[in-house]
Amino acid sequence: MHINETHDPSLTSWVATANDPASDFPIQNLPFAVFRRAGSTETFRGGVAIGDQVLDLAALDPATVGEPASAALALAQRDTLNDFMAAGPAAWSALRLALSRLLRAGAAAQQHALVPQAAAEFSIPARIGDYTDFYTSIHHATSVGRLFRPDEPLLPNYKWVPIGYHGRASSIGVSGQRFPRPKGQTRPASGTDAPNFGPSRRLDYELEVGIFVGTGNADGDAIPVDAAEAHVFGLCLLNDWSARDLQAWEYQPLGPFLAKNFATTISPWIVTLEALAPYRAPWQRDAADPQPLPYLDYPALREAGAFDVELEVLLQTATMRREGQQAASVSRSNFRDSYWSVAQMVAHHTVNGCGLRPGDLLGSGTQSGPEPEAAGSLLELSGGGKAAITLPNGEQRTFLEDGDTVVLRGRAVRPGLPRIGFGEAAGTVLPAR
Ligand SMILES: O=C(O)/C=C/C(=O)CC(=O)CC(=O)O
Numbered sequence: 001m002h003i004n005e006t007h008d009p010s011l012t013s014w015v016a017t018a019n020d021p022a023s024d025f026p027i028q029n030l031p032f033a034v035f036r037r038a039g040s041t042e043t044f045r046g047g048v049a050i051g052d053q054v055l056d057l058a059a060l061d062p063a064t065v066g067e068p069a070s071a072a073l074a075l076a077q078r079d080t081l082n083d084f085m086a087a088g089p090a091a092w093s094a095l096r097l098a099l100s101r102l103l104r105a106g107a108a109a110q111q112h113a114l115v116p117q118a119a120a121e122f123s124i125p126a127r128i129g130d131y132t133d134f135y136t137s138i139h140h141a142t143s144v145g146r147l148f149r150p151d152e153p154l155l156p157n158y159k160w161v162p163i164g165y166h167g168r169a170s171s172i173g174v175s176g177q178r179f180p181r182p183k184g185q186t187r188p189a190s191g192t193d194a195p196n197f198g199p200s201r202r203l204d205y206e207l208e209v210g211i212f213v214g215t216g217n218a219d220g221d222a223i224p225v226d227a228a229e230a231h232v233f234g235l236c237l238l239n240d241w242s243a244r245d246l247q248a249w250e251y252q253p254l255g256p257f258l259a260k261n262f263a264t265t266i267s268p269w270i271v272t273l274e275a276l277a278p279y280r281a282p283w284q285r286d287a288a289d290p291q292p293l294p295y296l297d298y299p300a301l302r303e304a305g306a307f308d309v310e311l312e313v314l315l316q317t318a319t320m321r322r323e324g325q326q327a328a329s330v331s332r333s334n335f336r337d338s339y340w341s342v343a344q345m346v347a348h349h350t351v352n353g354c355g356l357r358p359g360d361l362l363g364s365g366t367q368s369g370p371e372p373e374a375a376g377s378l379l380e381l382s383g384g385g386k387a388a389i390t391l392p393n394g395e396q397r398t399f400l401e402d403g404d405t406v407v408l409r410g411r412a413v414r415p416g417l418p419r420i421g422f423g424e425a426a427g428t429v430l431p432a433r
Pocket residue numbers: 133134135136137140141144145148206240242251256260364365366
């Protein structure tokens with residue numbers, strides 16, 4: 001993706017709130033979602049964030065965007081973005097350019113096509129056929145591995161294979177998702193006892209980046225790593241809620257199952273890779289680490305394989321909500337610290353001929369940074385539940401309690417450039433049923 005006029009930091013919009021430097025959604029961002037007016041029976045349709053508004057794509061006359069964007073606009077007006085995602089990078093780019101011109105200061109204001117974000121409700125932006133969760137943070141893998149497998153925290157395959165597992169698409173929800181605390185089996189007190197059964201007592205969140213597949217590949221055909229980013233529509237925030245006690249008992253030998261398939265929360269907005277082009281970062285390896293196998297190596301990797309996206313977890317307890325306190329920050333990390341790149345995840349996923357489809361979702365895996373306080377889960381922050389964290393109001397947490405709301409945020413930042421925000425992915429734990 002190349003830098004073009006849509007990235008020009010001097011651009012401003014006739015939507016005044018987009019010009020506030022604190023907005024997640026300046027005119028250089030233009031992320032996509034699927035929305036309708038909250039509480040209405042309107043059909044869902046595509047929208048683009050601009051300041052505190054949604055630009056209603058279905059309210060735009062194709063003539064206002066002209067050729068070649070009008071064909072892409074027709075696809076992006078639908079109630080899921082799958083067909084638009086399938087149309088490929090030239091279509092995504094054409095619509096982005098047309099919307100950038102339409103929203104610029106000086107262009108004719110299209111007030112009729114704006115819906116305040118505060119008055120909108122969102123749906124999952126695509127029909128997600130398949131969801132795969134990777135494990136790309138070596139900091140997370142090492143610290144979680146230490147808790148689950150003290151003898152061998154980082155398994156020998158980690159530095160060769162982008163590890164992942166197949167997740168569950170049916171329980172993916174959009175920001176605002178509320179779900180009951182999962183129940184299940186947990187490890188018995190001794191090897192001869194029966195396992196315990198009941199509500200999870202070690203419920204956790206995972207701070208992840210979601211990767212939406214745009215164009216897929218034919219079954220049997222691998223996507224070459226140097227072409228992989230052209231198959232990626234964009235990135236969102238993803239919370240892979242995890243029941244650690246269920247996980248510890250069930251995960252060997254086949255990996256996560258009921259510990260992670262009861263709920264997964266994503267942000268409504270998908271930030272396109274094109275919007276993130278000025279925020280690329282070098283992909284880093286320690287000198288002692290192996291070089292990637294040829295099918296995972298490509299010319300742009302070392303210079304610009306990573307995305308510089310700051311990530312943050314905030315927590316609001318039921319008490320905080322009752323007392324009118326905002327969610328409090330509990331940790332921050334950055335997607336640039338990922339051990340495997342987005343292109344490597346896509347190439348690895350398809351190297352055996354596995355077909356990806358438009359709208360498929362890949363999770364990056366929990367993004368923990370190198371410092372302990374940059375951990376992307378409570379399991380890590382609390383040292384396996386041994387050391388509670390203290391919130392600003394004095395409440396303590398090792399794991400999540402009923403009524404807790406976890407909010408993920410993300411933003412790409414660079415001095416001299418506007419903030420490219422991801423909005424938020426918020427979810428709330430309800431009591432077990
Ligand atoms: O190390 C393990 O056994 C599993 C750790 C995880 O929780 C897996 C996971 O969901 C991947 C991730 O989020 O990084």
